[in-house]
Amino acid sequence: MMQNFELTILGCGSATPTSNRNPTAQLLNVAERFFLIDCGEATQIQLRRFKLKFQRINHIFISHLHGDHYLGLVGLISSMHLLGRTFDLNIYCPPELKEIIDIQLKHSQTYLKYNIIYHFHTYQNNVLLFEDDKVEVRTIVLNHRIPCCGFLFKEKPLLASILKNKIEQFKIPLEQIVDIKSGADFITESGEVIPNNKLVTNKIKPRSYAYCSDTCYDERIIEHLQGVNLLYHEATFMHDMLPRAKETFHSTTLQAATIAQKAEVKTLMIGHYSARYKDLQPLLEEAKTVFDNTILAVEGESIRLNFETE
Amino acid sequence: MMQNFELTILGCGSATPTSNRNPTAQLLNVAERFFLIDCGEATQIQLRRFKLKFQRINHIFISHLHGDHYLGLVGLISSMHLLGRTFDLNIYCPPELKEIIDIQLKHSQTYLKYNIIYHFHTYQNNVLLFEDDKVEVRTIVLNHRIPCCGFLFKEKPLLASILKNKIEQFKIPLEQIVDIKSGADFITESGEVIPNNKLVTNKIKPRSYAYCSDTCYDERIIEHLQGVNLLYHEATFMHDMLPRAKETFHSTTLQAATIAQKAEVKTLMIGHYSARYKDLQPLLEEAKTVFDNTILAVEGESIRLNFETE
Numbered sequence: 001m002m003q004n005f006e007l008t009i010l011g012c013g014s015a016t017p018t019s020n021r022n023p024t025a026q027l028l029n030v031a032e033r034f035f036l037i038d039c040g041e042a043t044q045i046q047l048r049r050f051k052l053k054f055q056r057i058n059h060i061f062i063s064h065l066h067g068d069h070y071l072g073l074v075g076l077i078s079s080m081h082l083l084g085r086t087f088d089l090n091i092y093c094p095p096e097l098k099e100i101i102d103i104q105l106k107h108s109q110t111y112l113k114y115n116i117i118y119h120f121h122t123y124q125n126n127v128l129l130f131e132d133d134k135v136e137v138r139t140i141v142l143n144h145r146i147p148c149c150g151f152l153f154k155e156k157p158l159l160a161s162i163l164k165n166k167i168e169q170f171k172i173p174l175e176q177i178v179d180i181k182s183g184a185d186f187i188t189e190s191g192e193v194i195p196n197n198k199l200v201t202n203k204i205k206p207r208s209y210a211y212c213s214d215t216c217y218d219e220r221i222i223e224h225l226q227g228v229n230l231l232y233h234e235a236t237f238m239h240d241m242l243p244r245a246k247e248t249f250h251s252t253t254l255q256a257a258t259i260a261q262k263a264e265v266k267t268l269m270i271g272h273y274s275a276r277y278k279d280l281q282p283l284l285e286e287a288k289t290v291f292d293n294t295i296l297a298v299e300g301e302s303i304r305l306n307f308e309t310e
Numbered sequence: 311m312m313q314n315f316e317l318t319i320l321g322c323g324s325a326t327p328t329s330n331r332n333p334t335a336q337l338l339n340v341a342e343r344f345f346l347i348d349c350g351e352a353t354q355i356q357l358r359r360f361k362l363k364f365q366r367i368n369h370i371f372i373s374h375l376h377g378d379h380y381l382g383l384v385g386l387i388s389s390m391h392l393l394g395r396t397f398d399l400n401i402y403c404p405p406e407l408k409e410i411i412d413i414q415l416k417h418s419q420t421y422l423k424y425n426i427i428y429h430f431h432t433y434q435n436n437v438l439l440f441e442d443d444k445v446e447v448r449t450i451v452l453n454h455r456i457p458c459c460g461f462l463f464k465e466k467p468l469l470a471s472i473l474k475n476k477i478e479q480f481k482i483p484l485e486q487i488v489d490i491k492s493g494a495d496f497i498t499e500s501g502e503v504i505p506n507n508k509l510v511t512n513k514i515k516p517r518s519y520a521y522c523s524d525t526c527y528d529e530r531i532i533e534h535l536q537g538v539n540l541l542y543h544e545a546t547f548m549h550d551m552l553p554r555a556k557e558t559f560h561s562t563t564l565q566a567a568t569i570a571q572k573a574e575v576k577t578l579m580i581g582h583y584s585a586r587y588k589d590l591q592p593l594l595e596e597a598k599t600v601f602d603n604t605i606l607a608v609e610g611e612s613i614r615l616n617f618e619t620e
Binding site: 015016017018019022023041042044045048049051065066067068071072074075078079082083094096097099100103104107108109110145146 | 325326327328329332333351352354355358359361375376377378381382384385388389392393404406407409410413414417418419420455456
């Protein structure tokens, strides 16, 4: 069974919520590690609504301190506490967020039964925020009105399948199998080097997800997005609103699609839609004129990234 | 046309939200003055959902600083700003709330285009918080884990209707009619005193709404609730959970009903239900065993207080 790499959209709206779009929040499951990415108001309600267990979230990534990206955090922290959480919660965020959380816990006289471990943004690219045996998370510096950080989630290289008949043919000992699955060549008793690609099948490419919200059009991010399986890039406006996009340090559909095209990503997901758009199809169609493999972020919907063999 | 006195429930749950119950928030309309009472997370989303115009809210009353009563406030303040508000917003709240709001506006670099005028709780009873020609609002000190303030909304005395035939019979001059409608007697040219109740009909009793959340059972509030048309009193638990209610400074259904009975209110509305209760009928039935005229707070539902003549 292939490990999961699945993104669920909890909120896809921008700053002023509409009756059917919540502010930004996403839940990423990589191999049963649950990463919450931004946490707009009512995120805990959305998690409930979509029956996602929020106590399984151990890592929360906050891009920046505009309310539509973090106002749901204190409520979530508080509910985790009320429901008996005792294990650590990691928050990757701007340093000022700690102050905002602390003052609210203080005035509500809430003494958490678990620890929050803060990891503050330094606003440099490619900083390793998190890593374990399955996944790593790195920073992507975005360009917004206030300091803002995107995130790149990347699966660790996965083991290939070893060909059974080759084990017999070359008499490969048990203790070398993991090395070969990880990419090693095999040297036979007679000294012959059997290259790895002769021994394995299904060499799986690690999957990756890049999260870019909020940001104006900025080509400096492209090098960090090169070839990712899924890119989420905000598209607050349609392209006729370019002046407004520039003024507010947001992007248009065409700009998001241009970034996707230049970074040669597999799939682009747009979101952070302005409340002015009731129907999202025109945004999708406009983006597709530049980058065909574009999809819309839709609340409650999940996208599962399929693996590809090399 | 009688002026409005209508309460709409935006959230009726307690601290941990469920998928179908939001934390506490209510909107009270008295003669087209819109008062927001508490502002739990996602209140602005609820306002949108129920198509209530939130720019008409000029007065927000926050009872206390547990998150389920105020976490929606910064989002609402921010959206009011983004949607172009320029007129003052009054907030009646614990003094610490200003600090919580200020730090968040500062770190999001939000410079409001309107003023917030704060009115801080002093936690004394019967303090006049707001008054105009139609309505007044006073404090009710509640008894909770942290300082907590309830609110009593009371219509100003309304003008009665003057009997047309009496105007003719006693030759009442035009300039005295408002005084008589307001309760004055009339003195005829010959010096005869005609008592007010002979001259008017439909003497309307001012309507009143008392909001009590969160609080443990405390009989000291009864004197302030005497005879109100509608009392909202929290009933977080059914009565078998009395020890838990005491421990958390909340009330049970029977306790809320007992307060209603002793204060001789017309209608009791219960709410702030613990997330453990999926079906609310048992709470209603239990409360009714003590106070029959009990109703449930239900999100999206409104109760309009009818006027009564004396």
